[in-house]
Amino acid sequence: MRDLEGRYVNCCSLRYGLSFFIHFCNIAIAAQRVCLSLTMVVMVNTTYSHELHNSSTNELLTNVKNPVYDWSPETQGLILSSIFYGAAIIQLPSGYLSGIYSIKKIVGCGLFLSSLCSLLIPLAAAFGKTSVIVCRVVQGIAQGMASTGQHEIWTKWAPPRERGRLTSICLSGFLLGSFIVLLVTGFICESLGWPIVFYIFSAYGGVLCLLWFVLVYDDPKDHPCISISEKQYITSSLVQQFSSSQQSLPIKSMLKSLPIWAISFATFGYFWSNTILFLYIPMYINSILHVNIKENGLLSALPFLFAWICGILSGQMADFFSSRSILSTTNIRKLFTTLGLLLPVLFSMCLLYLSSSYFSTVIFLILASATGAFSLPGMMINALDIAPRYYGFLKGVTILVGMIGGLISSTLTGIIINQDPESPWFEVFFLMTAVCLACLIFYLIFGEGEIQEWAKERKHTRL
Template identity: 65%
Template sequence: MDNQLHPKKVRGFCSFRYGLAVLLHFCNVVIAAQRVCLNLTMVAMVNRTDPQDLTNTSAKTEMDYVKNPVYNWSPDIQGIIFSSIFYGILAIQIPVGYLSGIYSIKKMVGSALFLSSVLSLFIPRAAQVGKTLIIVCRVAQGMAQGTVSTAQHEMWIKWAPPLERGRLTSICLSGFMLAPFIVLLVSGFICDLLGWPMVFYIFGAYGCVLCLIWFVLVYDDPKDHPCISVNEKEYIISSLAQQASSSRQSLPIKAMLKSLPLWAISLNGFAFLWTNTLLVTYTPTFINTKLHVDIKQNGLLSGLPYLFACICGLLAGQMSDYFLSRNIFNILTIRKLFTTLGLISPVIFSMCLLYLSFNFYSTVIFLTLANATTSFCLGGGLINALDIAPRYYGFLKAVTSVIGMIGGISCSTVTGLILSQDPEFSWHKIFFLMAGINVTSITFYLIFAKGEIQEWATERQNTRL
């Protein structure tokens, strides 16, 4: 990686490759917003007062119920509705990872974005029909969103020069971190002013508009784009000249299973999703337990870390590419550095939460830093598969995402059990468990991670399934 061709760089954020990254950023914002907004609207959708409250309807006008319909869904049904979208995402990952190396990424991402947006528009009507239909809609929406989040990585095989992979991928992936901040910031106001169905209508319409822009502006390969400048096209193509050909071959499954660098990336993904899920899902619970603030303050404080996480993610991408372009560090050192920052920093700040946070401000600062610093992984192990096997990046990203999601689902289950069984020392157990997983993962990664294309991912590889 250190001795790659260095053609004349086409500078400026007005280039098409940066435009593609920004467009993907907003696509990720909208699909994440469509996913997360239900977490907040559920408060307005469900009758959370006395179960006999439906007999007291005289206090509410017919217009109130048209604007904000209320349903009697039990907590276990709500949990199924919340989790259903993740089962759709999980189920589609590996099939999409394989197919993304065969079919048009433009069509796959655009069609899936449109489907997710249409389903978002349909959610309020599905809720009126019944809980079964809304669960089916959320599973289908998860499959559509899983297609967008997985297939988009294949785009960078042809569009991202090696010296710009960190910043381009961090720009688009930071959309997943910015979305919850936006949702927490605006959805409450939309529910109060326009009714909770408008949250789904607004984000659904936004997705449909983005879908139209996507189909007009995006092409799978820079050499086919009618508007890209000749200089930028030559720069991208020449930058990728020494990279293995992107022609599809049979997946070398046995070699992949024996690859310790790939296992290091997978374990890193598991630890990242465990940490991210813990901090994202249980931040409101922690704030409520430790700070005892009202729901509005809780929403603001819970959303604040997402903004800083987005900033840290963008910073990681810029810094990783700066170090590489200036030959300050080689690619392997850069990946190890940002992976270490992304997994160890949350551990440090979580320990500070337990032992050094003595007032409101210190708690908020340490909690925000613990959440935000996980984003440094965007410049590390989360894109390392593009370094070691660009030919199979889409498939490998899907596989590592599945392993990561297993970590996220396991984290939610285990954390819930700990909180219910040991209220007094639960947070100590939760954060020390996270620390053990992260330290184990980073140790394995530092020992076995690689930065160069692996032998099984080269042009001459003929291994069959």
């Protein structure tokens, strides 16, 4: 199938199959990352009695299925956050190495190691909290390898006018994975025991890992199953933007590049708001709506589902504007970055002032959390436009900056809630609004969508 300009755009093509396959891999990564947040509820029970002589047979079986550990709230927080420290450590090395070594091996090894760590968490818990923390740090390193490294694959597989939809399909897998985990983990814990949660998602990741090494190739030129027409379309569309020759990183030029700083600040704002909205959704629902735990779990899952839908649709819209030449690449990135940063703070303000009923609160909460996904075809892939040769490294840099924003926002939100338990959300959302608006303004002023001079291939001549 070809469009009006003769471009090969068959959605059943191999590059779209690769995009959906990475989508399912990201579901596994998100599931393995998030599931501990819910299983922790049954792993730790401060009201549990260690005297089992009066327990019934059912209670004894339940204890076998769901071992209980005496971990303090501080320990629980350290266990849950340790995966992010592991991911932060690996961002720059992973981004740099993905531009040098095989993406197939980097992502495949990361997915395998993450699945292995998920399999070992129940055993690690039996040995103690330190074992779990170490396991989660290693898992964070593995997931950082897979999550950051996968972006580099699109420097050779994604035609410029299809980058929005291809990358949004991939990245939306993280959102769908979180939704699935929040939806099914409670039922698995209740019927089979919390260790089975880790075994199931570990097995799922292991199967995908095997398929990854068999089906995925770094370059469309090397894939044995790709059609000649698709191969020619991809290579011809990228011939002026990417060269296989390796060059050293122009660090000084990157540090002086305002478009890189713009992407970094926008990513900082995105992670700031996204971390607050998704990490503290259950707490907000509990403090405002006062629902039971099952209803809380369902309401906490819904934003991820709608975010997944927004992510898919935004990628389609971005490439529609590009293929019809309705907007330039720069304006497309700025439009969707604006939507991804502005709409969440707008609907967060609506939560404070316009949510007068249960349904209005739920609707504004879903919209505030889901609309951040519009950033996927915005600043989240902007580095691929301005420096495709160094996309892997720049992606590692910008994600690291974003993760710093997420860590700061989650820490400050916890402090605010602890100091002002009566009305903390006003301060939380107003601070979030200020940060996002500042980052957005900087991005709108300095963001660009064209390849920078320092990112072009340098040809050396002798005089």
